[in-house]
Amino acid sequence: MKVLMFGWEFPPKIYGGLAVASYGITKGLSLQGDVETTFCMPKPCGEEEQFLNIIGMNQVPIVWRDVNYDYLKERLPSYMTPEQYYAFRDHIYADFSYMHVNDLGCMEFGGGYPSNLHEEINNFSVIAGVVARQQEFDIIHAHDWLTYPAGVHAKMVSGKPLCIHVHATDFDRSRGKVNPTVYAMEKNGMDHADCIMCVSELTRQTVIHQYHQDPRKCFAMHNAVYPLSQEYQDIPRPDHSKEKVVTFLGRITMQKGPEYFVEAAALVLKRTRNIRFVMAGSGDMLNAMINMVAERGIADRFHFPGFQRGRQVYETYKQSDVFVMPSVSEPFGIAPLEAMQCGTPSIISKQSGCGEILTNVIKTDYWDIHAMADAIYALCTYPSLFNYLQEEGKKEVDGITWEKVGLRIRALYEEVLKNYGK
Known part of the structure; x- marks a missing residue:
């Protein structure tokens, strides 16, 4: 089975959870043995793992250029050969000469989330038409609203079925203050999709009720975690017998509820001063x-180490006694699973999709700062509770694998292909 997949980010360039999920899903599919995935992204860095085919949309020509072979060998990156370039050039299907292209007839991309993001999304969808005409595939899979227009265009060009993956909706990102342009792009993708995979039942219900989708084509497809590498397993856990560390790690933005973490910390620190709080990450808040930490008079117990990446993330988990994710609206939330892998008990909000598959965590409402504070205090004070959630949580998360997710997605592909066109 051949899958044409559109995604906006992929490791090692990680801007958020979308890259992590894209890697896990494609890796899980590769372990099925008979699934070949071609992953199209705006601007690869060339260091992506080679268990799947990577197409950089910034190397696909949309305007015909008479370019000689030797010049192409100098200009193209390692993941694109001159032969592939010529194959794409032969499938240009319309006159795009009015668009801004370089000397190879390709469009440039900034990568990530530049100020002209909507323009890049549109350009990406234009190029998807050329790719869909040139590639051989059975089914299309598009991740999040950024690539839904590309998925829809590829379906129109090829006549192949479209699966879209909802990692979050604008209702989650905006706390209800929905951007009408983004909503329209999300709904258009869902309307054209033959199958909608949602990262949780929570997200599935949002898709059904807020985007008015047929429940029969909407499926909860929970995320998973990669097995912890030996490098990260070997990171030592420091002795915190005298002073505990409680951590928030993620985007410091409205969706993640950072203010509730600060308020809960202030309540805990009225009961004991033997706890330090860490808010790792960056964001508009x-x-x-x-300022809130200073106003509450707890600045001497609070740390802001900034954005964490790669090994730093796992060092932060290992140096923590408790991980807290107080999200106001979290479609899934991989971070608690990663923390539990590292032996760090987690507290999550009841408004988190991952809570649907996790048992050995403490769940509170995001707004209930008193319950959150009680849970933090209990985990830092009672060794038996800490040890139980540490051991059982790790066992639970070790069974939540991307290979199982890949198996479920492959089965869903088969179902869509069987019913397509009926």
């Missing part, structure tokens, strides 16, 4: 949180 960072300065507001620093």
